[in-house]
Amino acid sequence: MENTQDNSASQNPTPADNPAAAQTIQQPGVPDATSAPETVDANETEALLAEAQARVTSLQEEFLRAKAETENVRRRAQEDVQKAHKFAIENFAENLLPVLDSLEAALTHSSTDLAKVREGVELTLRQLTAALEKGRVVEVNPVGEKFDPHRHQAISMVPADQDANTVVSVLQKGYVIADRVLRPALVTVAAPK
Template sequence: MMNDPQNPENNNQNKELEPIQAEEAAKEAANELTPEEKILALEQQVADLQDQFLRAKAEAENSRRRAIEEVAKAHKYAIEGFAEHLLPVVDSLTAALADQSDDLVKVREGVDLTMKQLMSALEKGRVIEINPVGQKFDPHQHQAISMVPSEQEANTVVTVLQKGYMIAERVLRPALVTVSQPK
């Protein structure tokens, strides 16, 4: 099909094809890189990927280091809240030692209030008292000192010689108990 200047229909078709052909020619020219140009492009791509890898690796290392530091701080300052709850108890004991009066009733009241402060501080620190009188002996929470004759069922805690304590479901100190003997 020749381009006939006399035929206006052929000119319109050629004008419509020109932009498409030019675009295809540009694509072909872009794909026709020399081997050296392809190597340079690939080397640049490798360098970019290596840079991205190193940055990602550094970020991961920084995140790991920050996590280790946070755990260390958590361990170091974990007792801080509990210590804050104990400070009023220390203040009360200091005031009791500074008191020069001989009134034993006041001293006993002060010791009782200080004990209540201490128990409150322990509760706030999630320390729970183990006082198992009348319960079945549990070797995970109790330490039997002796067995005594009793009217209670065998292996029942008869007396508590020293209260035990738990913190967050873990035994901090077992209760020292006497247990009833089998009949």
């Protein structure tokens, strides 16, 4: 009888007796345990890929918007610089208009009184000086100062009671605008003793 039991056991092996058979036997309605992780991994991978592609698209759109905004800022700044160059003298010209008006009025006036003409010229000179000051144009009148070749132009050296290389007299005033020389002052300089 023993033989019969062995024989029946060998004919109907149980999953415990044959591990390979256990892997291939499936019950109906139950998903295969070995294929489930691959399906889940594929779905997760596709979801992650779609999410990454959406993020890339979003970043590309943000980059293009930022690039366009940067280009607009650059273009506006360039236009502002062009306008500043074009209209930089506008303020200065507005300050000079009263001087022009005074000169035109002087030409139309037919006064023979020299005192009135002189008074009109002095008034016009004050207007011109004020307009230049508003435009930051400053007069250089360096009498008694040490000679500065960057701001003064020496015409001659003369013997004087002053220290050597100091300005004795100014033949023509110089002008600077914001510490930049427009015209150097023409001067005579004290000669060394």
